[in-house]
Amino acid sequence: MKFLISPGCADAIREWSRANMSPDPHAGGLAGDEYRVTSLYLETEDFAVYKRRGSFGRSKYRVRRYGESECIFLERKIKTRNRVGKMRSIVDLDEVKWLEHAETPKRWAGHWFHQREQARRLRPVCQISYNRMARLAVSETGPMRLTLDHDLRAAPAREYAFRDLEGAIALLPNQRILELKYKAEIPGMFKGLMQQFDLRPQASSKYRMAVEALCLIS
Numbered sequence: 001m002k003f004l005i006s007p008g009c010a011d012a013i014r015e016w017s018r019a020n021m022s023p024d025p026h027a028g029g030l031a032g033d034e035y036r037v038t039s040l041y042l043e044t045e046d047f048a049v050y051k052r053r054g055s056f057g058r059s060k061y062r063v064r065r066y067g068e069s070e071c072i073f074l075e076r077k078i079k080t081r082n083r084v085g086k087m088r089s090i091v092d093l094d095e096v097k098w099l100e101h102a103e104t105p106k107r108w109a110g111h112w113f114h115q116r117e118q119a120r121r122l123r124p125v126c127q128i129s130y131n132r133m134a135r136l137a138v139s140e141t142g143p144m145r146l147t148l149d150h151d152l153r154a155a156p157a158r159e160y161a162f163r164d165l166e167g168a169i170a171l172l173p174n175q176r177i178l179e180l181k182y183k184a185e186i187p188g189m190f191k192g193l194m195q196q197f198d199l200r201p202q203a204s205s206k207y208r209m210a211v212e213a214l215c216l217i218s
Contacts, residue, residue, distance in 0.1 A: 001186075001201045003178040009197060010148055010176035014133060016193065017146050021135035026066070031133075037149075038129040038165075039064045040157055041207045042122035047217045049122075050208060060207060061113070061122055063096060064088075065162055072096055074113035089113065096160045126210045127157040129165050139187030146190075149177040154210035171209045 005013070023033035040063040043049050048056035059078040066073075075088040089109040098104050104114045116122075130152040137144050152171035155163065178199070180190050193199065211217055 001180045002204050003199050004175045004202050004204055005178050007176060014148055017135040021137040024134035024136060027134055033135055034133050036067050037132050038162055040124045041126050043125040044121055050211050074110045099160050124157040124160060125216060126154055126214060128154045128206050128210050139189055141185045141187050142183040144187050145181040147179045154214055156214055169213045171213055
């Protein structure tokens with residue numbers, strides 16, 4: 001579930017999560033739970049993903065980098081019956097250019113991603129970057145994850161390369177994005193959080209915000 005919340009509410013939830021949940025083991029920062037996310041989002045020439053045309057409306061393809069890592073993730077995020085799933089592979093940063101080739105080695109970890117990119121005629125259209133805080137816990141219904149995103153910035157992109165976003169457009173400067181992730185039923189801890197802070201789910205897409213803010217489509 002996603003929520004758009006005020007900076008003050010985000011600060012309070014951050015303190016709540018640090019008191020009740022564990023930090024993401026892959027994160028850093030003073031509290032060991034923060035990192036920078038940068039993603040290249042792929043789209044068709046006629047923006048079928050943005051327009052949610054047919055099967056394009058159920059999946060997003062992106063290339064994601066965490067901080068200054070020399071590894072990247074090739075991801076497909078798909079939504080079916082109000083459930084979100086993710087398939088992804090990790091490759092070396094310098095291999096991202098392979099996605100511009102007509103063919104890639106079948107044994108390459110990103111071969112499946114390249115095949116779908118080619119079949120769907122996808123290409124990079126924008127780069128989105130933001131700071132994320134992530135905390136974890138295990139509930140009676142399984143693993144759970146809470147993330148808070150802020151300082152969202154977007155810029156156009158036309159190739160498989162991560163660029164400096166200085167001068168990029170700010171997205172949601174007066175709001176933060178809270179996400180509560182779990183496997184099946186809403187954990188009791190999250191139910192209590194939603195009640196305590198009067199949280200109401202609200203659909204939001206960083207990609208759609210970026211397309212509109214950057215005027216990528218008329």
